[in-house]
Amino acid sequence: xxxxxxxxxxxxxxxxxxxxxxxxxxxxxxxxxxxxxxxxxxxxxxxxxxxxxxxxxxxxxxxxxxxxxxxxxxxxxxxxxxxxxxxxxxxxxxxxxxxxxxxxxxxx
Ligand code: FES
Numbered sequence: 217x218x219x220x221x222x223x224x225x226x227x228x229x230x231x232x233x234x235x236x237x238x239x240x241x242x243x244x245x246x247x248x249x250x251x252x253x254x255x256x257x258x259x260x261x262x263x264x265x266x267x268x269x270x271x272x273x274x275x276x277x278x279x280x281x282x283x284x285x286x287x288x289x290x291x292x293x294x295x296x297x298x299x300x301x302x303x304x305x306x307x308x309x310x311x312x313x314x315x316x317x318x319x320x321x322x323x324x
Pocket of ligand 1: 264265266267268269283284285286287288289301302
């Protein structure tokens, strides 16, 4: 049986300029919210899987977020690590936009 969807508001689209990634803390989660060129929004965990660094302190370009600590990078849509030193992919979240509000699904 699939778990019930549980949509949580985390930010406004207008708070995340196109081409940027911003940190959001909610419900004990540290999230990175990305606004890709072209308008898509995606959300991942904000803590690098390699050691402890906030990805939103790094560099975001062309859908890739580069960690500020050892320059590992992830695809923000899939969470896929892009090679050394990253060994573990990043958790991603299902996203929907309701009016100007970004929501993620935290099945409960
Ligand atoms: S902490 Fe992110 S690459 Fe090492």
